[in-house]
Amino acid sequence: MKEVIDNSINTSKNELDNKEVLKLLFNCIDLTSLYTEDSSDSIRDFVDKVNDLPKHFNYVPQVAAMCVYPVFAPVLKGALKAEGVNIAVVSAGFPSSQTFTDVKKLETQRAVDFGANEIDIVISVGEFQEGNYEFVGEEIHQIKSVMKDAHLKVILESGTLKDMEEIWLASMLSIESGADFIKTSTGKQQPAATFEAAYVMLNAIKHHHEKTGKKIGFKPAGGISTPEDALIYYQLVKDILGEEWLNNKLFRIGASRLANNLLTKIQELETGKQEEVKYF
Numbered sequence: 001m002k003e004v005i006d007n008s009i010n011t012s013k014n015e016l017d018n019k020e021v022l023k024l025l026f027n028c029i030d031l032t033s034l035y036t037e038d039s040s041d042s043i044r045d046f047v048d049k050v051n052d053l054p055k056h057f058n059y060v061p062q063v064a065a066m067c068v069y070p071v072f073a074p075v076l077k078g079a080l081k082a083e084g085v086n087i088a089v090v091s092a093g094f095p096s097s098q099t100f101t102d103v104k105k106l107e108t109q110r111a112v113d114f115g116a117n118e119i120d121i122v123i124s125v126g127e128f129q130e131g132n133y134e135f136v137g138e139e140i141h142q143i144k145s146v147m148k149d150a151h152l153k154v155i156l157e158s159g160t161l162k163d164m165e166e167i168w169l170a171s172m173l174s175i176e177s178g179a180d181f182i183k184t185s186t187g188k189q190q191p192a193a194t195f196e197a198a199y200v201m202l203n204a205i206k207h208h209h210e211k212t213g214k215k216i217g218f219k220p221a222g223g224i225s226t227p228e229d230a231l232i233y234y235q236l237v238k239d240i241l242g243e244e245w246l247n248n249k250l251f252r253i254g255a256s257r258l259a260n261n262l263l264t265k266i267q268e269l270e271t272g273k274q275e276e277v278k279y280f
């Protein structure tokens with residue numbers, strides 16, 4: 001594992017001035033606002049920024065999705081005009097996942113009814129660690145059953161899992177229970193995303209693909225704020241799963257601070273202007 005990660009870290013440095021790769025990373029961002037202080041007005045302002053992005057940075061592609069609390073699904077549905085940007089919502093008692101399964105289902109169903117087409121949920125970590133795999137798998141399955149065609153991203157909260165074996169097991173359980181994507185972390189718990197967790201999860205996706213032919217997506221999230229770190233996840237995906245995973249159908253980065261830093265770097269490469277972008 002260490003050798004593969006070290007190798008990906010080294011190779012990723014070659015791409016730091018590659019604007020096409022940096023633009024691809026931007027296009028894989030799930031642009032996130034998950035704050036207690038979020039309001040309809042603040043989320044509407046956030047959406048306006050995404051809608052107006054091409055006016056300010058016409059050389060940058062759009063983000064993949066905006067990711068908000070479920071109560072703001074109708075705000076996104078009403079205000080988001082940018083083409084191709086998905087409406088992602090965290091649900092099912094995010095971030096602790098400590099509520100009743102029927103409440104998780106209702107929250108998810110509401111979010112989908114109000115326009116969410118992507119749902120991010122956290123596994124019941126405590127039950128998983130007690131070995132109640134059937135309960136955890138069935139809960140994911142139950143939540144998926146109320147989502148119509150929306151995509152399901154299942155968060156392992158890998159920083160709470162005790163070793164790589166638990167991360168592997170949680171990955172396989174999530175995939176087998178209906179996850180379209182597996183995601184490392186909520187961003188609300190430390191440690192958040194790590195290269196080691198990514199390595200294990202990517203290998204679980206690879207294993208599932210070899211067994212079934214089905215491609216599951218990967219979303220590292222939590223604490224990823226620099227182009228350098230984003231590039232390492234990009235390189236790990238490329239090295240373990242291959243180029244076919246390098247698009248926003250199969251690779252997302254959940255982040256609240258990465259977009260500005262990528263914009264800063266891309267602007268520098270496009271225009272030669274060396275100034276920090278504080279757009280979002």
Ligand SMILES: O=C[C@H](O)COP(=O)(O)O
Nearest residue numbers: 186187222223254255256
């Ligand atoms: O799913 C996305 C994460 O909550 C974002 O975490 P972050 O605020 O550390 O970028």
